Amino acid sequence: MAQGRAEAYGRIAGRVAVVTGAGDGIGKGVARRFAAEGAKVLVAEIDGESGEATVRELAEEFGADARFVRTDVTDRRQVENMVATAVETWGRIDILVNNAWGSTGAVGRVENKTDEQLDRGFAMGYYGPYWAMRAAFPHMKAQGWGRVVNMCSLNGVNAHMGTLEYNSAKEALRALTRTAAREWAPTGVVVNAVCPGAKSAAFRRRMAANPELSTAADRSNPMGRIGDPEEDIAPVVLFLSSEDARYLTGNTLFVDGGSHINGVVWLPDLDAS
Ligand SMILES: NC(=O)c1ccc[n+]([C@@H]2O[C@H](COP(=O)([O-])OP(=O)(O)OC[C@H]3O[C@@H](n4cnc5c(N)ncnc54)[C@H](O)[C@@H]3O)[C@@H](O)[C@H]2O)c1
Secondary structure, X not given: OHHHOHHHOOOOOOOEEEEEOOOOHHHHHHHHHHHHOOOEEEEEXXXXXXXXXXXXXXXXXXXXXXXXXXXXOOOHHHHHHHHHHHHHHHOOOOEEEEOOOOOOOOOOOHHHOOHHHHHHHHHHHHHXXXXXXHHHHHHHHHHOOEXXXXXXXXXXXXXXXXXXXXXXXXXXXXHHHHHHHHXXXXXXXXXXXXXXXXXXXXHHHHHHXXXXXXXXXXXXXXXXXXXXXXXXXXXXXXXXXXXXXXXOOOOEEEEOOOHHHHOOOOOOOOOOO
16 A cells, blocks of 8 residues: 555644554554554554554554554553553554454343353443543643544444344443543544444454355445445544544444445344244
């Protein structure tokens, strides 16, 4: 992506961005796009190998100043350390993208979920982003400038079957997004949510387990395809992270080729048993 070099763009040049789950999928796409735009990028990822690989890519392909910090977003101290690392390294934190998500166990009906699944879902999808926002806000407020983008999901909005802990944590995160947006509006810190639809690693894994759904998913999308993390999702996250979004806060943007309009193909209905 030669045209992605920092000198060619620069809409967030010099900004310090933290992206969680940037070792793969949408997070990696966002990190690459941010690097192409001249940002300094902290790749916060639970998986050391993919996190380090992303940093190497950002440096080699875009000449970016990028670092890796191993972060499990379900651990408060690691999340606080993530924010502290950005501030210690570059003296500020301008952009926070709460994107990480990992497995919470089996798909299943509401009545069969375990407390452990719910706890894990909320730790990953709600508390992790909350801890990061709480730690980042004082720095953003002092600068009078900050951007938070929280990755949420149509699964929660449309209450797809089988993924209670995911749906609930993501909808709680949207409530946090709006509450923080309202409270922080006078400070120059804007907070928005994105509900993406992208062929990330997680999406491909899910479709590999349900091959009949892969074609159906593409067909059900109004644009006839599920998006690309870097080319379709990241540009919108970039916009929300730029000066252009200074009067936009508390919103949810569905970046999904229009599939939220009439709903999407999802896992088959669960057994009633
Ligand atoms: N792909 C889609 O179509 C889609 C749809 C709706 C919402 N989302 C949301 O977008 C975000 C990214 O999804 P994706 O599809 O790119 O996923 P992905 O699985 O491709 O990437 C997720 C990344 O997060 C990392 N991760 C997992 N657990 C972590 C933890 N505890 N701490 C830190 N990092 C961790 C993984 O190692 C991986 O690199 C998620 O929040 C997901 O819920 C994606």
